[in-house]
Amino acid sequence: MIPELSHEEAFAALDAAALDALDSAEREAVLAHADGCESCRHELEALRATAAQLAFVSPLSSEAVPGSRERIRSRLTARAGADARVRGLAPERKPDLSTREYRAIRARINVLAWRRAEWLALAASILLIVGIGVMASVLRDRENLKEALVGATASTQRSQQASDSLRSLVMSRDSLIAGITGRDVAMVQLTSSAAREPSAMMFWDRSRNGWTLIAHNLPTPKPGRTYQLWLVTPTAKISAGTFMPQNGEAMVRATYALARDSLRAVAVTDEPAGGMPQPTGSMVVIGNATK
């Protein structure tokens, strides 16, 4: 329960609240009062603005680790782009209406529209038949240009789609590279005793809870069977998904939050299609994570 403060008590503590220098119970009480008190809220905002100025006392700082500034930037913009798409926020990329080609076509349509009006006036007053012919010709031109415009727009849209697709591919690659080369990534090597030795490496990006398994020389499972990936802890064997290799190769990505010191091993077993809640089949590869 948050203790209730009088206005005077809360007001007197606003400067410390702006500096986040109150013990948690008092802080909650002051913020609760400020939420419902307009004058305290304004005072708190003003004091926070003052406190924020203190940041400028620190010298402008260059990156502590070489390359970190660019690395953070690239991760942020990639994450933000993906997030915007997931949340349906991504601004619609309309065909670029300012392209030279589009403008030229629009200009020609405008010119021809005016010309058409002139021809119609002439045709009406002098030669109806010739005028109709000319008008038909102009209309044909106009239709052709409209088609060209539609074609150019479609082409722009196709280019945009191709660009979006490539961008998505690059982001996916970026994410993969970050997942196996990040500074907080642990690696577990998985081996087998079989003749044509399957092998695998598991990369655990502990700060993002990302898991990337890359496996080689895996035989194709028998019909009705699949491979299943397991994270082994002292208390459980946790399924990280099923997968099928292609030409003996496989890459599996999963997200799972695991305490840093609880991983004991990583294993792949042969299981019935669809996977099992606990391993039942033969071990294909296994790696000790406690080394």
Place this chain on the structure above:
Amino acid sequence: MANESTVSGAAANAASASRGADIDGELVRRMQSGDERALGTFYDRWYPIVNGLVARMLKSADDVEDVVEETFWQVWRQANRFAEGRGSVQTWILTIARSRALDRLRATRRRREDSIDDGGENLASLAEPSFAPATNDPSLAVEHKERSQLIRAALGDLPREQREALELGYFKGLSQSEIAERTGQPLGTVKTRMRLAMQKLRDRLSPLHEVAR
């Protein structure tokens, strides 16, 4: 009492801050509509200052990198919650950066049960900082330098005890009761010192943060 050159410096810096506030406001509006390029531009503008603040509060380079990234990610995720009438973009991002750094600082302290004795860097060393080539934007570097000088001057005018209370609270993340324990002063004394320091600082710096709104 502020002298004439300090006042004219504050006016010039205020005009510059006002232009920057317009740019930041536009970038936040673009982020609200899902434009990730606006986040990139915003990051380029604010990285040197956010990184400077976070690096001053935390020791580990890994922690600094994490907290800087968390700060800008929170900016992106909460852009919609930013209300222009409730404060400036500058206050918003610097408050986020400091809160994230404080979370990390306090978590590290709890984990290691560290002594809060941190080697002694403090605000009392009000000498001009050395400006590392942290930004390619000369106008940003100049604006930051002028602003930093004004704030340092304001801090320099505070009595040492008040400045110390402010520094321990803002940069070291200590609560008033922790400051009292550390300095051996009664809690009431620490509260009074901090309140007086904030009031004086607010009076001296009000031209700066009013235009930033």
